[in-house]
Amino acid sequence: MGAGAVSDAGPSTTAPLKRTLSRSTTFEVNEDKDLAAYEAQAKQTPRADPIAKVDKQQILLGTMCVSGVYVSRNDFEGYAKAGFNDDFVRVFAEKRSQGIVFAGYETHMSAFKYSSLVRPFRQMACISAVDTTSTEFWLKITRPNEYEYKANLELQVRWKDNDHDAxxxxxxxQGDFIARYWANGGMPFLIVDHKVVWSHNAEGGVDYTLDSLKIPATFDIAPCVGPDKPFALELYDYQLRTLAWMQGIEDGEAALFYASSIIPLGEEYDDLFVDLRGRQFLKADSEMLKTQYVRSGIIADKPGVGKTITTIALCHTRPFDSPDYLYTMKDGLFQSKATALFVPNNIAExxxxxxxxxxxxxxSVIQIKGKAAYMKTSLEDILTCDYVIVSYQFLVNRAYKGYQDYGVGNVAHFGGHLKLDASEEDCKKFVRNRKGNYSFAWVNFHRVVCDEFHEVLSKTAAIRNQIECMEADSLWGLTGTPCFDSTETVCKFADFLDIDATETWVTPEEESFRFIQNRVRRNEPDVTFPxxxxxxxxxxxxxxxxAFYQSSLNLSVSNLLKLCNHYQIGNHAGGLGAFEAMSIEKVTEAVQMTRKTEIEALKRQVESTQLELTQLDKALALFYKSGSKTLDAEKRAAKEKALKAKINTANQLLQLSETNLMTLQGQYNFFENFVSTYLSKGGQKIECNICLDDDIQGDIGIVPCGHSFCHSCAEEAFKMQGKCPSCRQPIQAGEIMRVQPPAPDVAPDIDANGEKDGESSDGGEKLDPDMFGSKIREMVKYIRQETEKSDDHRFIVFIQFSDLADLVSAALNTYGVLTARVKRGWRERENALKLFRAGLSQPAPAKIMDIAAADGEKTANVNSVEMTPKDVSDPKGKGKRVATEAFNEDEAPKKAAKTDSSSEKKGKKPVKVLMLSARDSVSGLNLTEASHCIILHPFFSHNDEHAIASEKQGVARVLRKGQEKTVKIVRFYVENTVEQGIHETRMRGHAEE
Known part of the structure; x- marks a missing residue:
């Protein structure tokens, strides 16, 4: 069905159409002249229709009206020409290739074409029941003011009220356009294009984008009465509001109605609902509304404000209330009164x-994290307990039957052991005899809760599939770091709540918006800690x-970050021992040996390739000389082509090998020259043959050839000559290395027996002051200084990379700073936490205080007299180093040193440092015992928001509900490295915010 007549003056014989859907976008122009032509025409544009009305400050550039039901992509510019002059079409067409500013996001036309502005309106062809003469498309172009080089395009489709029933x-x-209209409840238009959510009023305008979509809070929900006894804690107002919202959803309150693809249309339509999936309208008393009501949701409160307590309060106030449930079935599954909690291993306890x-x-609480607990727990226990806590990791334990048979839920599918019409006695016998041989997918729980819900998407397919198989009367997800950055992601989260969004949502963009507005809540209460x-x-x-860093600049950002913290990772240090911390001298020696080996291999590769090229060149020359005498033209051409292809491949390999050789040789030479020039001097004076200073004080500049000068002299020589003043070798920008004398030594701790930590009683190696680099040394100083102030100080050291955390932990232990590592099996995790919490003079506080926002950041230079704190003396330690025990999660723990305060009485130092890696699943850990959270390095991700979110996860382990101490958030970074660049960029971003 084609479009009707085009007019630039608007309809003159009919009343203005009132029902309006609109979209708008903004594009920028380069010069004022691009808009000047519009203004001349705008003076002639009739203002009779409401669309021509503009604010006083706006400049109307033109309007266009198309009467009909279909706007073709190819014909759109033709329609525009009828309503606007050729200059508009030219400028608009230019913007198609250059990219336009689209709702504040600059995007190129490869990702966004102008036709998407009109795409939904082109779907009107499906509305055969609508009178074509009563449907109009309008385009209005305005300029905000005469000082801005921008133009706003607004496109509307309108029809008469008396045609609305059609x-x-x-x-x-059946039409996508009308489905989208009703998906927004018959209200102003809403659509998502390239992550942009359009939610318009009659005048148009963008409300927000999906990336920055604000999840609703519960401030509009009246708080409920707090849980009655024996519930021992008192909830805060925001928790009571969240609890009321969760209770209302589980109770099926009409005011909180939400069902997938069933849209309420409001009082204007007499409580009418539209079922987009069934393509029908429903009344409010329809039975379908009751059965489709979604009794699930997501609590996304910020970390540390009490999601766990609120959830337990829900379980207490909405218990299972069917007394005759036991040994009965629901949809082929055993009914259970339990709330099943699926959680990461480290927070199950x-x-x-x-x-x-x-x-x-x-x-009654059952906790299943390993084979032992599973084998002694019967299926009847699962049906009759109040809470069953299951770790995500257990779902892929080979002993778990659900892992063997995941994906099948109905009990009748399992070996024919039970018929669905079996008697109650048969059911009782079946569930009692089942120990260590059942699946949670056989059970319909009263409630399923998935903690750290955002992590489920990143779990293995086996875990994800099993979580999706879980059945319950209500399903809840808990997360402190929600990520709803795309329609696809929202659909996946909804799928876990048994909504089946991916397969059934008719209009996924609008449904994503509705899902978040109706079934996700996030509270961000004021700071509840000092x-x-x-x-x-x-x-x-x-x-x-x-020197080591400079010789490794070809590494990735992640490896350079690791290199700033420990030199055993990120370079050519493979095979040096994954968990044995080595001194920097040993690492550099091993790396140089590896480089030397690789250089020799590359030299052999170059020589071999050069020889191969020589032979191929001879073969080609011989071919040209004699090939024509023995081959016909076709075979001759094929052989020539094959020889040239081999030569081309060999040339490419030679070029790659020579490039790699040059890079590696440069790294090797640079470090060797540095060692021979600087380190070989020992305590001798270093001269500068530019300014003739015979004892350089302060910064020294070393060039790649190994010669050294005053740094300022070297920089000046480079600017003037671009060559080394001593040997005349060329110098590239950035190749002058700036070095300073080594930092002061760190004194080792002295234990209770008079021995130095880091030195064994049988004559172990003496502690090297430069052993693990400047950052670890400064962190050791800091920890010792802070520990001297209070014996109850506890430190969280948060690191992005697991392998780096292992080596830093080993390095700290070598310095006499004992650490525990949250990693691997759940038994080892729990043991690490017990070691960390041992020896405290009082338990971690549980009371919450409402205190103002955080203090500002202060920066201290650890190598200057302005350092804070100023006292850098090395306090004496107490006791010896103790080793932590490692456990297999399915085995009983071995005997370990006691972890209570009595350990100090026996001369053993308590473990005061807990090492966490972002890759070791730290989400949800409550570590309010800690007084310090050390972010050892700036976290890195190609998406900076993800990196910042990871850092916040570490801080949230300490700054959370129950924290009464004044916590120090401490960051370290290395100057003149990739760390400084990342840190300063983030600080500028925070300042702008």
């Missing part, structure tokens, strides 16, 4: 502690560190 027919509902804190021993103190320490590399 949009309710089954035929009309924490969940049980919180349940006991709230409800004591009035409830404001933290922020400190930043800049570290300067020692000369050998600087």
């Amino acid at each position: 949009l309710k027919t089954p035929e009309a509902l 924490q969940w049980e502690q919180e349940i006991r804190k709230c409800l004591g021993n009035t409830v 404001p933290p103190i922020y400190e930043t320490f800049k570290c300067q590399q020692t000369p050998i560190e600087r």
Whole structure:
């Protein structure tokens, strides 16, 4: 069906159409002349229709009206020409190739074509019931003011009120355009294009984007009455509001109605609902509305404000209320009164502690993290307990039957052991005899809760599939870091709540918006702990560190970050021992040996390739000389082509080998020249043959050839000559290495027996002051200084990379700073937490205080007299180093040193440093015992928001509900490295915010 007549003056014989859908976008122009032509025409544009009305400050550039039901992509410019002059079409067409500013996001036309502006309106061809003479497309172009080089395009489709009922027919509902209209409840238009959510009023305008979509809070929900006894804790107002919202959803309150693809249209339509999937309209009393009501949701409160306690309160206030449930089935599954909690391994014990804190021993709790607990728990136990806590990792334990048979839920599918019509006695016998031989997918739980819900998407397929198989009366997800950055992601989260969004959402963009507005809530209450103190320490590399770093600049950003923290990772240090911390001298020696080996191999590769090229050139010359005598033309051409292809391949290989050889040789030479020039001097004076200073004080500049000068002299020589003043070798920009004398030594701790930590009683190796680099040394100083102030100080060291965390932990232990590592099996995790919490003079506080926002950040230079704190003396330690035990999660723990305060009485130092890696699943850990959170390095990701979110996860382990101490958030970075660049960029971003 084609378009009707085009007019630039608007309809003159009919009343203005009132029902309006609109979209708008903005594009920028380069010069004022691009808009000047519009203004001349705008003076002639009739202003009779409401679309021509503009604000006083706006300049109307033109309007266009197309009467009909279909706008063709190819014909759109033709319609525009009828309503506007050729200059508009030319400028608009130019913007198609250059890219336009689209809702604040600059995007190129390869990702966004101008036709997407009109795409939904082109779908009107499906509305055969609508009178074509009563449907109009309008385009209005305005300029904000005469000083801005921008133009706003608004496109509308309008029809008369008396034609509106035609949009309710089954035929009309088949059209995507009308489906989208009803998906927004018959209200102003809403659509998503390239992550942009359009939510318009009659005048148009963009509300927000999906990337920055604000999840609703619960401030509009009236708080409920707090949980009654024996619930021991008192909830805050925001928790009571969230609890009321969760209760309302589980109770099926009409005011909180939400069902997938079933849209309420409001009072204007007499409580009418549209079912987009069934292509029908429903009344409010329809039975379908009751059965499709979604009794699930996501609580996305910020980390540390009490999601766990609120969830336990929900379980307490909405218990299972069917007394005759046991040994009965629902949809082929055994009914259970339990709330099933699926959680990361490291917080399973924490969940049980919180349940006991709230409800004591009035409830039964089963915790399954390994084979042992699974084998002694019967299926009947799962049906009759109040809470069953299961780790995500257990779902892929080979002993778990659900892992063997995941994806099948109905009990009748399992070996024919039970028929669905079996008697109650048969069911009782079946569930009692099942120990270590059942699946959670056989059970319909009262409630399923998935903690750290955002992590489910990143789990293995086996875990994800099993979580999706879980059945319950209600399903809840808990997350402190929600990520709804795309329609696809929202659909996946909805799928886990048994909504089946990916397959059934008719209009996924609008449904994503509705899902978040109706079934996701996030509270960000005021800070409930003393404001933290922020400190930043800049570290300067020692000369050998600087040389090693400079010789490795070809590495990736991630590896350079690792290199700034420990020199055993990120370079050519493979095979040096994954968990054995080595000194920088040993690492550099090993790396240089590896480089030398690779250089020799590359030299052989170059020689071999050159020889091959010589032979191929001879073969080609011989071919040209004699080939024509023995081959016909076709075979001759084929052989010539094959020889040339081999020559081309060999040339490419030679070029690659020579490039790699040059890079590696440069790294090797640079470091060797540095060693021979600087380190070989020992305590001797270093001269500068430019300014003739016979003892350089301060910064020294070393060039790649190995010669050294005053740094300022070397820089000046490069600017003037671009060559080394001593040997005349060329110098490239950035190749002058700036070095300083080594930093002061760190004294080792002295234990209770008079021995130095880091030195064994049988004559172990003496502690090397430059052993692991400047940053670890400065962190050791800081930890010792802070520990001297209070024996109760506990430190979280948060690192992005797991392998780096292992080596830093080993290095700290070598310095006499004992660490525990949250990693691997759940038994080892729990053991690490027990070691960390041992020896405290009092338990971590549980009371919450409402205190103002955090204090500002202060920066201290650890190598200057302005350092804070100023006292850098090395306090004496107490006791010896103790080793932590490693456990297999399916085996009983070995005997270990006691972890209570009595360990100090026996001369053993308590573990005061807990090492966390972002890749070791730290989400949800409650570590309010810590007084310090050390971010050892700026986190890195190609998406900076993800990196910042990871850092916040570490901080949130300490700054959370129950924290009464004033916590220090401490950051370290190395000057003149990739770390400084990342840190300063982030700080500028925070300042702008």
